[in-house]
Amino acid sequence: MDALVLIGTFVVLCLVGMPVAYALGLAAVAAALWMDIPLEAIALKTSDGMDDFPLLAIPFFILAGAIMGEGGMAERIINLAKVFVGFIRGGLALVNLLASTMFGAISGSSVADTASIGSVMIPQMIKAGYPRLFAVNVTISGSLQPLLIPPSHNMVIYSLAAGGTVSIAHLFVGGIIPGLLLGLSLMMLVLIYAYRNDLPKGEVVPLREALRIALDAVWGAITVVIIMGGILSGIFTPTESAAVACVWALFVTMFIYRSYKWSELPLLIGRVVRTVGMVMIMIGFSVAFGYMMALMRIPAHAAEFFTAIASDKYTLLLYINILLLALGTFMDLAPMLLICTPVFLPVIQKFGIDPVHFGIIMIFNLGIGLLTPPVGPTLAVGCAIGKVTMEAVSRSIMLFYIPMLMVLMLITYVPALTLWLPRLLLGN
Numbered sequence: 255m256d257a258l259v260l261i262g263t264f265v266v267l268c269l270v271g272m273p274v275a276y277a278l279g280l281a282a283v284a285a286a287l288w289m290d291i292p293l294e295a296i297a298l299k300t301s302d303g304m305d306d307f308p309l310l311a312i313p314f315f316i317l318a319g320a321i322m323g324e325g326g327m328a329e330r331i332i333n334l335a336k337v338f339v340g341f342i343r344g345g346l347a348l349v350n351l352l353a354s355t356m357f358g359a360i361s362g363s364s365v366a367d368t369a370s371i372g373s374v375m376i377p378q379m380i381k382a383g384y385p386r387l388f389a390v391n392v393t394i395s396g397s398l399q400p401l402l403i404p405p406s407h408n409m410v411i412y413s414l415a416a417g418g419t420v421s422i423a424h425l426f427v428g429g430i431i432p433g434l435l436l437g438l439s440l441m442m443l444v445l446i447y448a449y450r451n452d453l454p455k456g457e458v459v460p461l462r463e464a465l466r467i468a469l470d471a472v473w474g475a476i477t478v479v480i481i482m483g484g485i486l487s488g489i490f491t492p493t494e495s496a497a498v499a500c501v502w503a504l505f506v507t508m509f510i511y512r513s514y515k516w517s518e519l520p521l522l523i524g525r526v527v528r529t530v531g532m533v534m535i536m537i538g539f540s541v542a543f544g545y546m547m548a549l550m551r552i553p554a555h556a557a558e559f560f561t562a563i564a565s566d567k568y569t570l571l572l573y574i575n576i577l578l579l580a581l582g583t584f585m586d587l588a589p590m591l592l593i594c595t596p597v598f599l600p601v602i603q604k605f606g607i608d609p610v611h612f613g614i615i616m617i618f619n620l621g622i623g624l625l626t627p628p629v630g631p632t633l634a635v636g637c638a639i640g641k642v643t644m645e646a647v648s649r650s651i652m653l654f655y656i657p658m659l660m661v662l663m664l665i666t667y668v669p670a671l672t673l674w675l676p677r678l679l680l681g682n
Contacts, residue, residue, distance in 0.1 A: 259284060261281075278542070308492065310493045328353070331353045343449060354367050402618060541592075560601045585623075586624075595613075
């Protein structure tokens, strides 16, 4: 009955339209009142959930991505991508995907990637003769790469939800190969589609112009070197690298590119503060929600249930993938990570599954939910930019689910794709 009060209150509040963060907090309060637990305990857990040094990486990464995104970095990355693949048949679609790969290493956000790359690429693709729905599908599908390529904010959230027992650095490095694999699989699909439907080709960029474009984009690319180089060399922690990347992004945007006005910076910081505030409130309340779940032994009961129905870890991962794909259609990625990680972590550890491996599976699986109705925030942003309905995109995007699900299965059942690089560069 205790669990029913907690879960039931949360579900009902979500159904009536309450934001997920507040639904988590009120559900925890309702369960505490039902179990006669002092509300001070809920307040303390909420405060403790937000009082964690590694969490500082989130606002710094968000701010660095916002500065580079609004300071013209997206356009420079798109121009650089055109140098490499723009001349191929279907080149603009390939440029879209390659730009998402490169910009994802700065933004760390699927929605930010769609907004930045999509606002430039979708109109260009439509003007060049690409089908409108195809342009939107390419953009939102490519935007899943920032979830896997560092600095993914969701990897920080997963590490926090795991109680800080999973290294953020290992997660960052572990997502590189899966992220690149996703990008390559989408590019193969685009190439096949382009040749079958005779999509237009672009022009080869002259060598002198290509060098100018590369030099113009290299300043922003140094942000990636700062983040990953600092972490891998041991000079910075992930949080410190985020802070340094933020300072570098501000320097490049304001003093090298000079494409953003100082008078507009307070507005940008205000938008970032609102975003960070929503994320931190959700994290704090989710910790309180997780505390109540732990008191009710919900993770332990879940472990017992999955142990009873799954004979081995491969069957277990199949069941969890199916469940997460279903749940991801109804709730955003971050709250699902915060709710499900404490539940599934004891289960996967019983079956000997590496938490880093499972974290990448979980993030990518729930990321697919960002492209599915009825919630689908990335889907909604792409539809708004492309001026198409969610229903039309939901029908036409089915083809793009094929490479996504294939990559999900590869990540799930070939752990080396996730674990080899962290072990090589960072050790166990």
